[in-house]
Amino acid sequence: MLRVLGAALLVAGIAGQLGVSAAVGAFLLGIAISGSTAENATKVLEPLRDVFAAVFFVAFGLNTDPRQIPGVLGIAVALAVVTTLTKMVTGWRAARSQGIATLGRFRAGAALVARGEFSIIIAGLAVSSGMVDPGIAPLTATYVLLMAILGPVIARVVEPAVRRTVLRRRAPARVAGMPAPTR
Numbered sequence: 001m002l003r004v005l006g007a008a009l010l011v012a013g014i015a016g017q018l019g020v021s022a023a024v025g026a027f028l029l030g031i032a033i034s035g036s037t038a039e040n041a042t043k044v045l046e047p048l049r050d051v052f053a054a055v056f057f058v059a060f061g062l063n064t065d066p067r068q069i070p071g072v073l074g075i076a077v078a079l080a081v082v083t084t085l086t087k088m089v090t091g092w093r094a095a096r097s098q099g100i101a102t103l104g105r106f107r108a109g110a111a112l113v114a115r116g117e118f119s120i121i122i123a124g125l126a127v128s129s130g131m132v133d134p135g136i137a138p139l140t141a142t143y144v145l146l147m148a149i150l151g152p153v154i155a156r157v158v159e160p161a162v163r164r165t166v167l168r169r170r171a172p173a174r175v176a177g178m179p180a181p182t183r
Contacts, residue, residue: 004033004041060141068138076142080150087112103162110158114151 008026015025033041091109100108 001041001044004037004045007033060137064137064141068135069142072135072139072142076139076146079139079143080146083147084113084150084154087115102166103159106158106162106166107155110151110155113154114147 008029011025011029012022015022088106088109091107091112092105095105095108
């Protein structure tokens, strides 16, 4: 384990000297490690991964000026709407290709909506590298915050909404396991 941590620090240092993100260097090191070393490192590092992920998000939040959020809120909402729709369609199509029924297709799409935390990691790396406008940080933070709120809400309401609208229009015999609608 000490060798893995030492290698990670060495790669991060070399990456820093080369002007490359230390995170990219550490990621490449993680890809290069395999076999029993990778399995053991995964078991030992898992709790640390979660702690460092939380620290990363705190650091990103500290570098985001909340006064800049209102200026990017419109763009963030537009991005949230577009990506929510595309995630719903993607989930729908993937589930349909596997022969999953209508309700499952909607659930698959809804499950994708909350996934967006990786955007903040990419934006954090880009901003820290100095290669993009620092104004991307409040946009990314606002977008991820909107998706973190919207995702669970959509996941919670998708099933009742589909049952009330889409499935109610179909004949009860075609919807397996669902009682006939009462009036």
